Amino acid sequence: MGTVDYQGYSNQILEVARRAPYLSREEEFELATKWHDNKDAKALERLTLAHLRLVLAQAMKFRSFGLPLADMAQEGQIGLMEAAARFDPSREVRFSTYATWWIKASIQDYILRNWSIVRGGTSSVQKRLFFSVRRLHLEIARQHPEMNDTEIKSEIATKLNVKKSDVERMSSHLSAPDASLNAPISESDGTSAEKIDLLEDTGPLPDDIASDAIDMDRKRNWLADAMKSLNQRELMILKKRRLADEAMTLEALGEVMGISKERVRQIESAALKKLRSSLEEKGPGLIPVQ
Incomplete structure (x- = not known):
């Protein structure tokens, strides 16, 4: 595996990856076919073990984000298993080529969820910005040292076909560290006030x-008392028509009760008038029953 520093990976993952044999195209096709057609678990195990090196290599590409390499490797293994579940060997594409996309996507999703306590957006545009802005900024600055920061951001926006304001917001998000709301407002005034104390509570007062x-x-008590003024048929109709999760139609309720749908409507109307009258007596200004 060369001289790359894999510090942070579990020894078990590294050992398994080192010992896993490389697969020829024919072996890879055979194993993928056995899994795809027959759900051969041993074939799946050999196929995925042989590509653990690919997982480790992809995880290393994202080490600059400062997240644990072992965690990124584990997320990459999830992507590897997803690739194995979806791979169709009949398309004559190398499994490593297909799996790379799934491994990379899985690691990137993990980074987006855990890189900052402040979510930066998970749309395709935001995701592309998150993983491209810093890389492009370094590349453009290296190639054009005469450019200032503003000009570099304009060039990035052009390359990614996005607004310059989007690039500026993402750059700010990537460069600014998270600040805890429980951090003290000032360390010199000797008070215990925290930044969270400055946030306005927009909720209702106690x-x-x-x-x-x-x-x-x-x-609620008034409504319960008003319901007592209804007879059994009126109460049944209101429950089926007004209180049920899925209200019955006039026609369906009429069939159950053995009356016409017009009669159901009349009884319902009369029951609502009773409730309205009772509620108006109990509490003037209540919203009338509709």
């Missing part, structure tokens, strides 16, 4: 929450 809860309980 008094409003308590008042709303009391009002809701009162209205």
Whole structure:
């Protein structure tokens, strides 16, 4: 595996990868076919073990993001298994070529989820920006040392066919470290105030929450009392038509009750009037029952 520093990988993964034999095109095709056609578990094991080196190589390409290499390797193995599950050997494409995309995508998704506590967006455009801005910035700066930062960002936007403002936002996101809301506002004033104390709470006040809860309980009791004024048939119709998760149609309810759908509508209308009248007596200003 050369002299590459794989510090951070588990010894077990490295040892398995080192010992796994390389596969010829014919062997790879045979194993992939056995798995694809017959779900031969041993064939799948040999196929995936032989490509662990590919997983490690892909994980190393993303080591600059500062995440544990062992974790990225594990995510890459998930991508490798997904590739094996989807691979169709009849297309005459090398499995390594097909698996590389899945391994890379799996590692990139892991990085997007864990690189920062602040999510930077997971759309295809944002994902492309996240993994391209820093690389392109270094390449352009190396090739054109006369360019300033603004000119480099404009060039990146042109290459990626995105807005310059998108490049600027992503560059800011990549360069700014996460700040804890529990960090002290100032270390010199001797207070225990934290940055989170400066955030405005836009939610309702405790008094409003308590008042709303009391009002809701009162209205719920009024409605329960009003329902007692209905006879059994009216109550059944309102429950099936107004309170059920899936309301029954007038026609369907009429068939169940042995009456016409017009009669169901009349009974429902009369029951709603009773409820409306009772609720208006209990609490003026309540929203009328519709």
